[in-house]
Amino acid sequence: MKTTATALLALTAFSALSTAGAQARISAQSIIVNPSAPDLNVSVRVDRDATGSQNPAYRIGDGIIIRASVNRDAYVYLFNLDPSGAVDQILPNRLGGDNFVKAGTTRAFPAPGDGFTYTVDGPAGQSKVLALASVSPLNLGELSAFKTxxxxFATVNASTQAGLAQALSIVVNPLPQNSWVSDTAFYTVAAVNPVTTGSLFVGTNVSATVLLNGQPLGGSNATYGNLRSGTYPVRVQARGYRDYAGSVTIRSGAVTTLNVDLVPQFRAPVPMPRPVPTPPVTPSGTGGTVLDFLGNLLGAVTGLPMQDPARSAYDQKLGDLEGQGYAIQQSVSTASGFQGVLVKGASSVTVTVDRGADRTVRVNVSETTTYQY
Structure with a gap:
């Protein structure tokens, strides 16, 4: 019984020792790995790789969000390792709350509403995010500390991947094998391309259209950006003004200013037409009766009809206007007389002759002038 008890005690002691004495394995790919197969699992992802199987690229200055999830309640610690070997402790920090993550949930760092962002910094190259999850809080006093x-964010004492792995192994080696686990996410920091574009401001004294390198750029008195650096032909146009043609040099990262005073185009003055006199109208009344009597008498003696007074007045008026330089454009007979249209330059005249009662004739002359401005 005693032997049995002693053997049982020894077995228990050996079991406890083997559970607490698992040595963390340092990995060139994953930094630090639990060599056992714990039932605790942690997953870490960057926002441009939801699967964890890619190596997305970020440019210096880009924002980045890191997400971590666990299958059991655990405390999650996040570290960033940049290409130079510098190590930053992302979590825990004093901005984003505690690092406790509930089972089956995913936490984003930073989370919406945190009021801060993580920004990718240089140098360019391969970067890694290490997530270390533990069922109990870890003592990182020898690894990192808030100095003030x-x-x-805490300052990490370790540098390089090997230094971080060695420091963390000291922290996790005393822990039970089933109480911690790690995961690693990868992303690449791409170099920032040099600025190769500039801007152009074109100012004019009137509203105008700007063409750069033969292509419409837009209206004047505006700044246009994202233009590839170089020297290009430029043309500025406005209706009623002479075109401006020249060249302009766009410089990288700078605003080039071009001010243009457009000159009005020359236009010959339009001559003003002379007033067209209106002939007197034959009065109605007894005069018309006398004309009728004389016309009838002349027709009876000669056997020839007297000429239509409306036609005579119409022909006379057209002749007067032709003498002033007008040209007949249209001449028609109407139910009550005649109508004609004459033109000269920008002016047009309409002559209307109508027969009235008692052999009276009404002559109307109207003038229309088109001015160019």
Whole structure:
């Protein structure tokens, strides 16, 4: 019984020792790995890789969001390792709350509403995010510390991937094998391309259209950006003004200014037409009766009809206007007389002759002039 008890005690002690004495494995790919197969699982992803199987690229200055999830309640610690070997502790920090993550949930760092962002910094190259999850809080006092009360992020004492792995192995080696696990996300920091574009401001004294390198750019008195650097032909146009043609040099990262005073086009003055006199109208009344009597008498003696007074007045008026330089454009007979249209330059005259009662004739002359401005 005693032997049995002793053997049982020894077995228990050996079991406890083997559970607490698992050595973390340092990995060139994943930094640090639990060599056992714990039932605790952690997953870490960057926002441009939802699967965790890619290596997305970020440019210096881009924002980045890191997401972590666990299958059991756990405390999650996040570290960023940049291409130079510098190590940053992302979580825990003093800005984004605690690092406790509930089972079956995913936490984003930073989360919406945190009021801060993570920004990718240089140098260019391969970067990694290490997530270390533990069922109990870890003592990172030897690895990192908040040096002042104002620090939002802890300063990590370790540098390089090997230094981080060695420091973390000291922290996790005393823990039970089933109590911690790690995962690694990868992303590439791409170099920022040099600025190769500039801007152009074109100012004019009137509203105009700007053409750069033969292509419409837009209206004047505006700034246009994202233009590839170089020297290009430029033309500025406005209706009623002479075109401006020249060249302009766009410089990278700078605003080039071009001010143009457009000159009005020359236009010959339009001559003003002379007033057209209106002939007197034959009065109605007894005069018409006398004309009728004389016309009838002349027709009876000679056997020839007297000429239509309306036609005579119409022909006389057309002749007067032709003498002033007008040209007949249209001449028609109407039910009550005649109508003609004459033109000269920008002016047009309409002559209307109508027969009235008692052999009276009404002559109307109207003038229309078109001015160019």
């Amino acid at each position: 009360q104002q620090d939002s």
